[in-house]
Amino acid sequence: MIEIEESSGNVYADLGVPDADEMLVKAQLATKIAEIIKARKWTQMRAAEVLGMTQPKLSNMLRGQFRGISEAKMLECLAKLGRNVQIVVGPARRSTKAGRVEVVFESHA
Template identity: 35%
Template structure:
């Protein structure tokens, strides 16, 4: 048995490098949004009203169901919460 080392869990579970990068970005946004909701002490229903979502959709977000959110949707949710999203691109 050989041992493999990866930079992130997303690199380990996704063989397509572009998909792994997309997952990394979505994960980071989901965690930042969840932290904002927690910091404000909002219930899922209150967060939903601020984000323009349903409570079950907020539940999916806060439970980390990453496959249910596109990068575009997460940027829109972050913007609705008054967050500024920045993208940094580096050479591989």
Template identity: 40%
Template sequence: MTQEPIFEESSGNVFADLGLSNADELLTRGKIGLQVLRVLKQRNLKQREISELLGIPQPEVSHLMKGEFQRFSEGKLLIFLKRLDTEITLHLRPHHTLNQSAETVILL
């Protein structure tokens, strides 16, 4: 008799699904880091050029290009986007409240 596979619906945050305590932070870093990678890949730069552009040592570029975003803070990843001439807009709203319409937008 074959056992049916068990599936569990995702929460939308794989890090939370894995039970990690800093899941929101890891998801945020992942989203920002992926955007940094997209821009870098579009520019087709060598690691030495990326190092100079972002102001980080070449070994750190290697970690970034491998998707090791946990090595960088959200702030550092946002700085990378700014150095890549990317406009950043933050949408701030209350977390889990009845009045979800209150929102602040910040353009960096």
């Protein structure tokens, strides 16, 4: 019989990857960057030029290899792609548990 374990919602945490929360945020940002590039039908060369990075670095990021790319750089990429980027710091939690970082993308109706 195959044992199935329910996900925590963060595959990186489920796999025991260090910095799992950061990796999840980067994965979400990279996915959005890839969606925008695809929607514009740009080549990676064109996108890399607009984003101010090399095509190999962009290619790595879009394939999930983003350890050498900061969240700040990824947010900058989204801004260069015409997206408004806001960083919102919410109220303190009542417990001693650490807060969380999440990415929320607004949809346009």
